[in-house]
Amino acid sequence: MINSLQHLGAYTRNSFSKVGRGTGFLLQTLSYLFSVIARPRLLMAQLYSVGVLSFLIITISGLFVGMVLALQGYYTLSAFGAEASLGVMVAASLVRELGPVVSALLFAGRAGSALTAEIGLMKATEQLSGMEMMAIDPFKRIIAPRFLAGCISMPLLAALFSAIGTLGGYLVGSGLLGLDDGAYWSQMQAKIDFQDDIINGVIKSAVFGFVITWIALFEGYDSIPTSEGVSRSTTRTVVNSAFSILGLDFILTALMFGDH
Amino acid sequence: MQPSRNQDTLVGLFVAAGIAGLFFLSLKVSNLSAFSQDESYTITARFENTGGLKVRSAVSAAGVKVGQVSDIYFDSKTYQAVVTMHINQQYNTLPDDTTASIFTSGLLGEQYVNLEPGGSDSYLTDNGKIDITQPAIILEKAIGQFLFKAAEEKGEAKE
Structure with missing residues (x-):
């Protein structure tokens, strides 16, 4: 009895202290963001490993998601004789939901896990402490550039995902299913609103980018410096990022599209 | 610094592609072009x-x-x-x-x-x-x- 109470107490205390450490970590990272601008070369290298290396998986997934949406949407819409609305359906689902969410999930798997493993290993091999010994602040040199790169890359990747997806939907719609391509684009343009849909989608992806990079960097920085600890942190990054993305997506959707 | 320059090119391409995607969404997908005041x-x-x-x-x-x-x-x-x-x-x-x-x-x-x-x-x-x-x-x-x-x-x- 006492034992289980003790367990519960320790669990609660650990959770709270982790939230506290996470917040402190974020604040410290944010305070160094401006010094990143003074050293653009560090940012460039991180934009390469976080953004450019995620480019292929995002574009290919976007293409196939758009194509599948068009195929599935066509079978449902043709039952109502509304095939002309295919473009609206594909674009609305991509721009509002699938673009930000799926690319964020892929980003967490591709870039988030890599960030955690990298930082975790740096900690395990005492490179971070080594830097501190040389009076180099690891936050300034390691964490902040990665954080900024993640926040910049994510909205760009999500926009690419949606754009390639609508093109994929167009390829299937007009190439495979023989739909009128004028109707595909014009109905889309009539129904998709710049402010309500595109901007909100970009805001969503920016929020996801912020949260994923935060989780990934913090899990790496906070990992137990052993090979097992790093592997656990990497798993936690992917799992926690997925939870946060889906939960936040619900909240953001309710806030953005709730009053229509 | 040859590899670094290649990296810069790729990063530039990536950012340009992302911005092009945003432009595509704004102009081709949404009603922004028809929205001109x-x-x-x-x-x-x-x-x-x-x-x-x-x-x-x-x-x-x-x-x-x-x-x-x-x-x-x-x-x-x-x-x-x-x-x-x-x-x-x-x-x-x-x-x-x-x-x-x-x-x-x-x-x-x-x-x-x-x-x-x-x-x-x-x-x-x-x-x-x-x-x-x-x-x-x-x-x-x-x-x-x-x-x-x-x-x-x-x-x-x-x-």
Whole structure:
């Protein structure tokens, strides 16, 4: 009895202290963001490993998601004789939901896990402490550039995902299913609103980018410096990022599209 | 520093592709291009029923889009809906006896205001009013009337 109470107490205390450490970590990272601008070369290298290396998986997934949406949407819409609305359906689902969410999930798997493993290993091999010994602040040199790169890359990747997806939907719609391509684009343009849909989608992806990079960097920085600890942190990054993305997506959707 | 320069090129390509994607979404997918705030003038029309007309619905004449609905409100004195429309300045030769009706594009499409020019010599100006209007056709009402009529005819045939 006492034992289980003790367990519960320790669990609660650990959770709270982790939230506290996470917040402190974020604040410290944010305070160094401006010094990143003074050293653009560090940012460039991180934009390469976080953004450019995620480019292929995002574009290919976007293409196939758009194509599948068009195929599935066509079978449902043709039952109502509304095939002309295919473009609206594909674009609305991509721009509002699938673009930000799926690319964020892929980003967490591709870039988030890599960030955690990298930082975790740096900690395990005492490179971070080594830097501190040389009076180099690891936050300034390691964490902040990665954080900024993640926040910049994510909205760009999500926009690419949606754009390639609508093109994929167009390829299937007009190439495979023989739909009128004028109707595909014009109905889309009539129904998709710049402010309500595109901007909100970009805001969503920016929020996801912020949260994923935060989780990934913090899990790496906070990992137990052993090979097992790093592997656990990497798993936690992917799992926690997925939870946060889906939960936040619900909240953001309710806030953005709730009053229509 | 050769590898670093290659990296820079790739990062540049990536950022350019991302921004191009955003531009594509804004211009090709959304209504931003049709949203340009060109020179326009405002006219109002009163309808008995606007059906499913919404703000930003199209206003067209002879099937061509000439403007968009900017405001719809209910006038509690006359019990009519007042629809305010922005018409592009280039179409400033609409006669003042133009008829405005609310149509549906296709059976399930969205509703729009159709302007049918009359024969008057004077034109609608800014803040002008359209006097002749035709309310939206409510499909349920039309079907109801049709069924009622059919039943009536059947009853007459029996007698």
